[in-house]
Amino acid sequence: MNDLIGQVLLSVGLCFTFLGCVGLVRMPDVYCRLQAATKCVTLGTGSILLAAIVMTGVSGTGVKAAVCMVFLFLNSPTAAHALARAARSSGIKVWQKQDGAKKDI
Amino acid sequence: MIKVFFFLAICVALCVYRIFRGPRAADRMVGIDILGIIVLIFCVLLALHTGFEYYMNIAIAWSILGFVSTITLAKFLEGRNLDE
Amino acid sequence: MKYTIVFIVIYLIWIMLTWNMEPANFFTGAVVSLIITALFGREFPYHPEHTFQPGRYFAFARFLGVFVVQMAKANFIMAYRIISPGLPINPGIVVIPLRLKSPLGRIILANSITLAPGTFTMDITEDTLVIHWIYVETLDPAKAEECICGRLQSILKEVFE
Numbered sequence: 001m002n003d004l005i006g007q008v009l010l011s012v013g014l015c016f017t018f019l020g021c022v023g024l025v026r027m028p029d030v031y032c033r034l035q036a037a038t039k040c041v042t043l044g045t046g047s048i049l050l051a052a053i054v055m056t057g058v059s060g061t062g063v064k065a066a067v068c069m070v071f072l073f074l075n076s077p078t079a080a081h082a083l084a085r086a087a088r089s090s091g092i093k094v095w096q097k098q099d100g101a102k103k104d105i
Numbered sequence: 106m107i108k109v110f111f112f113l114a115i116c117v118a119l120c121v122y123r124i125f126r127g128p129r130a131a132d133r134m135v136g137i138d139i140l141g142i143i144v145l146i147f148c149v150l151l152a153l154h155t156g157f158e159y160y161m162n163i164a165i166a167w168s169i170l171g172f173v174s175t176i177t178l179a180k181f182l183e184g185r186n187l188d189e
Numbered sequence: 190m191k192y193t194i195v196f197i198v199i200y201l202i203w204i205m206l207t208w209n210m211e212p213a214n215f216f217t218g219a220v221v222s223l224i225i226t227a228l229f230g231r232e233f234p235y236h237p238e239h240t241f242q243p244g245r246y247f248a249f250a251r252f253l254g255v256f257v258v259q260m261a262k263a264n265f266i267m268a269y270r271i272i273s274p275g276l277p278i279n280p281g282i283v284v285i286p287l288r289l290k291s292p293l294g295r296i297i298l299a300n301s302i303t304l305a306p307g308t309f310t311m312d313i314t315e316d317t318l319v320i321h322w323i324y325v326e327t328l329d330p331a332k333a334e335e336c337i338c339g340r341l342q343s344i345l346k347e348v349f350e
Contacts, residue, residue: 014112016264017146021119023271024139030131031321032280033123035309036267037139042304043264045142045149052149060208061152064161067205068168072145075172077303077310078296079138082179084311084321087131089183094280094321158208165206 006055013047016040029095030087038080045072106154113150116143134178141171191237195230196222236291239349248347255340256301263306270323281325282311285334287318288342294349301341308337 020040027033049072052065120143124136145164152160203218239245270277289295299310302320312319320337327333334342 010109013146014109016268017143018112018116019268019271021116021139021143023267024123024136025119026271026276027278028276029280030129030135031309031311032278032323033132034135035307035321035323036271037135038309039263039267039304040271041139041142043260045146048146048149052153055153060158061161063205063208064158064165065149067202068145068149068161068165071165071168072142073304074300075168076142077300079172079175079179080303081299081310082176083131083134083138084309086134086179086182088311090131092129092131094282096281097279 002054002057006051009047009051009054013044013051015044016047017044020044030092031084031094034080034084034087038076042072042076045076106150109150110147113143113147130182134175134182137178138171138175141167141175145171191233192226192230194237194240195233196226199225245348248344252341252344252348255344256304259301259305263304266306277324279324281322281328283320283322283325283328283330283333283337284317285320285330285337287313287316289345289349291349294345298338298342298345302337305337305341 017040020037023036023040024033027036046069049065049069053062053069056062056065117140120136120140124133124140127133127136145167148160148164148167152158152164199222200218203222204215207214207218287295287298289298295313299313299318302308302310302318307323309321309323310318311321320333322333322337326336
């Protein structure tokens, strides 16, 4: 039973990670790329770590996966925030849909 | 399990495409950040597949080191106006 | 008091990181935690008396529930935006007011906004948050705050202040 739940969580996590990478290629500007990639890849990795916890239970692998999950959910948005701030202060404009006009921040 | 690794290889290929293609430095950095998280997923899957516990230690250390490297690159980019 | 809390937290993290049931490991962990506590214990908990108020833990559990639901919703919306061929996005930047004062609360609010549907924290100033919104619905700060934060900010105010 635990094995089955683990396999399902693993598949969901891999699908979201793949979608995040597709978003990294498809989105038009750096902020949208950052947004798509950060959200989808963070939830995908969290789901895979949850699968590791469910499949191995209270053992070395499971407890370390829990610690890794806490680190990931604190680190990943912070790194994305630092990148967005760097991109903004280095002067990258926000992409607009209407006839490709650029808008000042 | 080999199919899962093939699936992740496609993700790595998409990230590498963005790293090579990205018009500015910030786009490349986004690609590098995501590539680091995919390496973490590889470590977790190896720990599950082979049953060796120490791959999880590598995953934890890798997540912290990837965070520090991304912060450093972001600070570098913030300091000066790097075009490309 | 302050030092005891820091020591217990660091020792728990050590035990979870090295999941190893030998007496030597516990002893090494105690020594390392003591050294780290002596070096950095002066600064870490800003309000040590908050540790023993159970209401704050219940409020934090409620925050975690709201946050997990929002994160799952965010991922399905983002997956739809990525897959659909016309790219239904309309990005823009809005500025919303920030009323939290505690540093840890501000960090957690910014991180949870990054993982919430369609929004992304770009910058924090003294009393505002600069947010990149992938599908802008309104530019009015009060309405935007209602759309983006919802209840998160009030729950976090309950937890950390």
